[in-house]
Amino acid sequence: MRCHAIVIGAGLAGSSAAERLAARGWTIDLIDAAQAPGQGASGNLAGVLRPLPSVDDNRLARLTRAGFAYACEHLRALTAAGLPLRWGQTGVLHLARDDQHAATQQRVIELQQPPGSDLRWVDRDEASQLAGWPVAIGGWWFPRGGWVDPASLCRANLARHAMAVRTHYGCAVAHIERQADLWHACDRAGQQIAEAPVLILANAAAARCFAPAAHLPLRAARGQVSHLPAASASPPTIVVCRLGYVTPAIDGLRCVGATFAIDDDEAAQRVADHAENLAKLDFILPGFARDLSPAELNGRVGCRPLSPDRLPMIGAIADAAIIDPDRPRRPLAEMPRLPGLYVINGFGARGIVWSALAGELLAGLITGAPLALADDLVGAVDPGRFLLRGRNRRVRSHS
Numbered sequence: 254m255r256c257h258a259i260v261i262g263a264g265l266a267g268s269s270a271a272e273r274l275a276a277r278g279w280t281i282d283l284i285d286a287a288q289a290p291g292q293g294a295s296g297n298l299a300g301v302l303r304p305l306p307s308v309d310d311n312r313l314a315r316l317t318r319a320g321f322a323y324a325c326e327h328l329r330a331l332t333a334a335g336l337p338l339r340w341g342q343t344g345v346l347h348l349a350r351d352d353q354h355a356a357t358q359q360r361v362i363e364l365q366q367p368p369g370s371d372l373r374w375v376d377r378d379e380a381s382q383l384a385g386w387p388v389a390i391g392g393w394w395f396p397r398g399g400w401v402d403p404a405s406l407c408r409a410n411l412a413r414h415a416m417a418v419r420t421h422y423g424c425a426v427a428h429i430e431r432q433a434d435l436w437h438a439c440d441r442a443g444q445q446i447a448e449a450p451v452l453i454l455a456n457a458a459a460a461r462c463f464a465p466a467a468h469l470p471l472r473a474a475r476g477q478v479s480h481l482p483a484a485s486a487s488p489p490t491i492v493v494c495r496l497g498y499v500t501p502a503i504d505g506l507r508c509v510g511a512t513f514a515i516d517d518d519e520a521a522q523r524v525a526d527h528a529e530n531l532a533k534l535d536f537i538l539p540g541f542a543r544d545l546s547p548a549e550l551n552g553r554v555g556c557r558p559l560s561p562d563r564l565p566m567i568g569a570i571a572d573a574a575i576i577d578p579d580r581p582r583r584p585l586a587e588m589p590r591l592p593g594l595y596v597i598n599g600f601g602a603r604g605i606v607w608s609a610l611a612g613e614l615l616a617g618l619i620t621g622a623p624l625a626l627a628d629d630l631v632g633a634v635d636p637g638r639f640l641l642r643g644r645n646r647r648v649r650s651h652s
């Protein structure tokens with residue numbers, strides 16, 4: 254097979270897949286409707302990078318731990334290569350919601366005994382010192398967490414092997430089809446934009462517009478962040494979370510967010526959403542939002558691509574047309590797939606944490622290289638999971 258792929262979508266998902274395939278010598282045709290990479294959900298000023306442990310160390314927790322470790326290595330490698338990535342490993346303070354949650358956070362640490370350089374519990378006084386502001390409760394301290402400018406990560410991914418990536422910006426793909434062993438991506442006028450043996454759908458919830466991916470239960474969750482004017486080095490100089498997040502000052506602005514509304518596609522900012530973000534900020538840092546007026550704030554709106562089980566979709570797309578929903582469950586390994594058609598999607602609110610590992614996993618699946626993830630997690634993110642008997646019905650009722 255020719256080592257050539259079309260990637261539709263130049264956000265975190267598409268740029269990560271392109272980077273990992275290009276690193277293996279592949280040529281990429283990268284297509285995006287926008288005029289530059291990182292203009293969709295991946296276009297916020299900054300987002301949070303940290304894992305999310307759980308008492309039972311469930312699949313989501315294991316995937317975010319693996320994604321976080323891989324992302325830190327990847328970001329360091331991009332920085333070492335001199336690429337224009339903007340991020341800060343400031344540490345992330347994840348305050349407990351209430352006393353019960355504080356007990357759960359402490360229990361996780363007792364059970365899992367992470368190295369203190371990865372995670373430790375801090376009481377209210379230490380948390381206040383870290384935040385540079387009096388907080389109401391203690392929480393988890395992730396010293397290696399931080400913030401990332403996601404659009405700069407997309408640009409850095411694409412710049413790393415720039416010679417291997419042919420970009421087609423300002424091109425909306427309206428139609429995909431497979432003919433004579435090649436996938437063709439065409440615009441609304443039927444003009445071909447690119448053709449290749451492999452096609453990767455990294456175009457967020459819009460992937461469902463293409464017939465072979467119409468069965469994927471992807472949805473969009475609108476999120477609005479608020480930008481607060483902030484003097485550089487003013488506290489907090491770390492990321493602080495508590496049912497929301499606030500970042501350090503970046504270019505004179507602090508990000509506070511974010512709202513979360515499924516199937517709400519209003520592109521314009523709403524004053525009510527800025528008010529909601531200020532309420533979140535007050536919960537994180539009591540009194541910090543006192544002099545701020547929602548009507549005077551600016552920010553940004555984006556739509557997160559979401560899957561119903563909150564896990565991403567990474568892998569080969571099943572041939573839904575030949576799967577009878579009433580036949581007994583078949584193992585994922587035997588599920589019929591559409592040759593050469595893949596998806597990397599459904600990152601929800603964790604695209605910054607997952608995208609580098611997701612790109613590596615997808616490149617491994619496409620090229621047959623060893624996979625960067627445990628087998629059960631590879632199955633957990635397999636897009637074919639939504640066509641398993643029983644699972645299928647459950648998913649439909651959510652969509």
Ligand SMILES: Cc1cc2nc3c(=O)[nH]c(=O)nc-3n(C[C@H](O)[C@H](O)[C@H](O)COP(=O)(O)OP(=O)(O)OC[C@H]3O[C@@H](n4cnc5c(N)ncnc54)[C@H](O)[C@@H]3O)c2cc1C
Nearest residue numbers: 262264265266286293294295300301426476555603604605
């Ligand atoms: C408000 C908000 C806050 C967030 N905070 C965090 C955070 O703190 N930490 C974290 O880890 N994650 C966070 N996320 C999530 C993260 O940003 C997303 O998971 C990630 O950006 C999704 O990347 P993507 O590449 O799948 O989608 P996108 O970035 O949306 O990229 C999809 C691309 O596909 C293109 N496209 C769509 N259809 C077509 C077509 N037909 N033809 C050509 N191009 C097409 C679009 O133009 C777009 O550029 C946040 C997201 C939002 C919205």
